[in-house]
């Protein structure tokens with residue numbers, strides 16, 4: 001089954017409504033029973049809803065999953081992407097989608113534009129993309145977790161990034177301007193600069209080095225440790241050589257148990273990179289943890305702004321427990337065939353198995369395909385269509 005972005009323009013208001021119903025149902029059902037989809041969508045006549053479901057399944061926005069207890073559907077990443085895009089489109093944050101400019105381990109980055117043609121960056125968080133690839137250990141981990149865990153965790157990651165970016169921007173840190181956030185996505189300004197890792201020579205390595213060390217200290221003096229301060233997350237303007245920090249997935253408070261370790265790692269990372277790439281070593285060994293003087297409380301502010309300590313803990317736990325498992329097991333378990341029945345864990349055995357596995361594989365394929373980049377050159381058309389389509 002190939003995902004066809006052209007088909008999106010044929011999605012009706014009712015299709016959108018049903019897609020939203022599947023999303024709502026996934027809040028407490030790993031596999032949303034068809035009857036529940038009918039109920040939530042509030043559309044009269046089950047056959048109409050079934051038609052919508054099959055339209056959505058055809059373009060990979062939902063995937064059929066059959067388990068021992070009931071038939072149902074799950075929202076795919078593709079489905080969640082379309083819902084987020086539809087929201088951005090309605091809010092006029094995004095009008096068209098252009099090229100993909102980055103594929104991170106856990107995110108996809110696209111250049112997008114609004115109606116005026118102003119270019120921006122859309123970052124789609126995709127936590128669980130790797131763990132989702134049928135690793136048994138991860139399935140076990142996710143089995144008893146919040147349903148639609150990948151969706152929930154990706155949303156948390158987007159919420160976190162948006163909350164931090166907002167606070168940092170408001171406090172004059174060099175970060176992209178956060179423009180909008182919906183579900184697992186954020187929209188920010190496009191920084192026309194090169195990642196440090198792509199830069200082979202600098203007019204003055206010592207100047208940039210000093211700026212970066214100063215930034216690490218400034219973060220800390222405001223109560224924050226970046227935690228992943230490296231050549232991938234720093235863009236450098238060609239003319240001014242001013243740095244912009246684009247990504248802060250590990251950012252924590254200076255009161256965090258590992259704050260000192262993260263701080264020292266950030267410093268070392270820059271030191272090592274400058275030595276290797278630019279053959280530059282600074283005269284002094286600092287900055288040191290003991291140099292940090294707290295003058296601000298951005299860590300406290302960010303919590304108040306909507307990304308709670310509880311959410312931070314949940315995300316941290318996920319990152320700690322799932323991410324290392326994926327790295328270790330990805331290759332070995334790739335044929336496990338993993339995620340269709342985690343809802344009940346009982347569908348393994350007897351007659352159900354053969355049929356269930358077939359369905360599982362099918363839905364798995366659908367999910368895999370839905371995860372393929374789905375917005376490229378056709379993106380503008382897609383968004384044109386989205387702009388004219390209302391969910392209700």
Ligand SMILES: Nc1ncnc2c1ncn2[C@@H]1O[C@H](COP(=O)(O)OP(=O)(O)OP(=O)(O)O)[C@@H](O)[C@H]1O
Pocket residue numbers: 101102103104105106107108109121123176188189190191192193195232233246247249
């Ligand atoms: N606002 C932006 N402006 C310009 N380019 C950007 C912007 N945000 C991201 N990019 C580009 O996309 C790439 C990936 O972005 P980012 O580091 O945020 O993703 P990621 O998924 O966290 O990556 P990884 O996990 O691999 O470090 C960057 O290296 C950069 O080239």
